[in-house]
Amino acid sequence: MTYFWFRRDLRLQDNAGLYHALKENENVQPVFIFDKNILDKLKSDDRRVTFIHQTIHNLNRKLNSLGSSIKVYYGSPIDIWKELIQQSPANIYTNRDYEPYALKRDEQISELMTNEGLELKTFKDHVIFEKDEVLKKDGTPYTVFTPYSKKWKAKLLEKTEIENEVQSSFYFKTYPTEKYFSKFNQHQNERTIPSLESMGFESWDGHFPPQSVTQGIIKNYSQQRDFPALDATSKLGIHFRFGTISIREKARKASTLNETFLNELIWRDFYAQILQAFPHIVNEPFREKYKHIEWRNNESEFKIWCEGKTGYPMVDAGMRQLNETGYMHNRVRMVVASFLTKHLLIDWRWGEQYFADKLLDFDLASNNGGWQWASGTGTDAAPYFRIFNPTSQLEKFDKELKYIKEWISEYGTSHYPKPMVDHSFARKRCLEVYKKGLGK
Numbered sequence: 001m002t003y004f005w006f007r008r009d010l011r012l013q014d015n016a017g018l019y020h021a022l023k024e025n026e027n028v029q030p031v032f033i034f035d036k037n038i039l040d041k042l043k044s045d046d047r048r049v050t051f052i053h054q055t056i057h058n059l060n061r062k063l064n065s066l067g068s069s070i071k072v073y074y075g076s077p078i079d080i081w082k083e084l085i086q087q088s089p090a091n092i093y094t095n096r097d098y099e100p101y102a103l104k105r106d107e108q109i110s111e112l113m114t115n116e117g118l119e120l121k122t123f124k125d126h127v128i129f130e131k132d133e134v135l136k137k138d139g140t141p142y143t144v145f146t147p148y149s150k151k152w153k154a155k156l157l158e159k160t161e162i163e164n165e166v167q168s169s170f171y172f173k174t175y176p177t178e179k180y181f182s183k184f185n186q187h188q189n190e191r192t193i194p195s196l197e198s199m200g201f202e203s204w205d206g207h208f209p210p211q212s213v214t215q216g217i218i219k220n221y222s223q224q225r226d227f228p229a230l231d232a233t234s235k236l237g238i239h240f241r242f243g244t245i246s247i248r249e250k251a252r253k254a255s256t257l258n259e260t261f262l263n264e265l266i267w268r269d270f271y272a273q274i275l276q277a278f279p280h281i282v283n284e285p286f287r288e289k290y291k292h293i294e295w296r297n298n299e300s301e302f303k304i305w306c307e308g309k310t311g312y313p314m315v316d317a318g319m320r321q322l323n324e325t326g327y328m329h330n331r332v333r334m335v336v337a338s339f340l341t342k343h344l345l346i347d348w349r350w351g352e353q354y355f356a357d358k359l360l361d362f363d364l365a366s367n368n369g370g371w372q373w374a375s376g377t378g379t380d381a382a383p384y385f386r387i388f389n390p391t392s393q394l395e396k397f398d399k400e401l402k403y404i405k406e407w408i409s410e411y412g413t414s415h416y417p418k419p420m421v422d423h424s425f426a427r428k429r430c431l432e433v434y435k436k437g438l439g440k
């Protein structure tokens with residue numbers, strides 16, 4: 001027997017690690033662990049846990065139709081693997097996860113396996129290129145997006161296959177797991193999937209974004225993606241996050257349909273490799289010299305921002321969209337993040353954490369990248385003196401006020417608050433505080 005451990009790759013199709021597990025072994029037993037170390041930090045109404053729970057049920061149904069089933073546990077992975085390996089020793093196959101907690105966890109499990117004369121075998125599945133695959137000539141990681149993306153694209157051409165007359169990169173290849181589905185452990189185990197309630201979570205009965213996106217959205221992406229009132233972006237973030245879709249498949253399609261969309265997928269790889277190469281960014285600014293900014297960190301102002309009551313409609317609409325749906329349009333994410341860090345001078349880490357709690361598509365690398373970009377502390381960041389004017393952003397990207405009216409019911413009435421801070425005053429204050437911090 002061999003174990004396949006699902007983590008951020010919750011699908012049977014085109015799954016690199018699962019493909020290797022099935023191809024190279026007989027009797028592959030799928031396993032999923034609801035990780036207490038992660039879940040204990042979440043609120044009981046966290047919608048993402050419902051998403052994972054539903055997805056595991058779906059996976060199990062598919063496995064049942066193949067005569068197999070997934071073993072689902074709730075606890076600390078190291079304890080669970082110790083027990084499983086004791087009961088039935090076997091190698092574990094899994095896909096790599098690059099977040100600091102995951103790296104530490106996998107190191108521990110790998111050690112446990114080695115001590116037992118077994119192996120934890122890991123594969124690349126979550127990204128197109130890992131940190132050591134796209135490097136500068138001198139072998140160091142890129143920290144600026146444009147040259148990184150050029151090298152990323154050049155690397156694709158290194159190995160290119162002609163397939164159905166469409167040029168397809170080796171790195172976009174499909175792993176045909178379905179060829180080996182008969183090698184799943186043919187055993188419907190009696191373990192039930194723990195209920196959400198038993199793990200301390202409430203079920204959410206809203207709708208998650210679908211896994212597919214119309215070709216029209218991708219084709220018009222370059223022209224329409226910046227307008228939050230339009231349904232013009234893919235909303236695939238949650239699926240990339242949990243691996244319910246394959247990044248290779250989507251990147252392959254994007255490469256033939258729309259380069260701007262492909263570039264967004266490259267941003268995802270870019271931030272993933274930044275996190276791998278510079279793990280200090282989890283707690284600290286990417287650029288050391290930004291360490292000394294004196295954030296005002298006013299708690300009541302932070303609360304006003306969180307609730308979407310700043311009096312700046314673009315900021316408020318975005319925060320209300322986030323609170324209500326777990327999603328916020330990218331243009332608006334940039335505006336609210338700039339407002340928090342530059343207008344209110346609140347530490348980017350506060351905003352980052354708020355997004356981490358709320359976003360369905362929360363991803364440590366991209367979220368950290370987005371926040372450090374907006375606050376000017378990150379790689380390739382918006383310079384500190386570039387301060388979005390939330391009013392002109394509104395005039396530019398939501399001219400007809402459709403987006404803000406969708407999210408702010410009291411807009412235009414006396415119940416809508418006045419701006420909490422004057423833009424020119426805040427701009428000047430921000431420049432002074434940043435200059436002072438940088439001068440230290």
Ligand SMILES: Cc1cc2nc3c(=O)[nH]c(=O)nc-3n(C[C@H](O)[C@H](O)[C@H](O)COP(=O)(O)OP(=O)(O)OC[C@H]3O[C@@H](n4cnc5c(N)ncnc54)[C@H](O)[C@@H]3O)c2cc1C
Nearest residue numbers: 233234235236237264267268330333361362363366367370
């Ligand atoms: C402050 C801030 C925080 C952010 N936090 C996250 C986060 O936690 N998770 C996350 O996936 N993205 C994050 N982003 C990036 C971006 O806003 C979202 O990926 C995008 O809005 C998700 O919507 P979509 O799926 O419709 O994206 P689309 O516009 O359809 O893009 C397709 C996919 O490309 C990737 N992508 C797009 N833009 C970026 C980007 N700038 N950086 C990295 N990947 C990108 C995502 O996987 C996205 O799903 C953040 C951006 C900012 C400014």
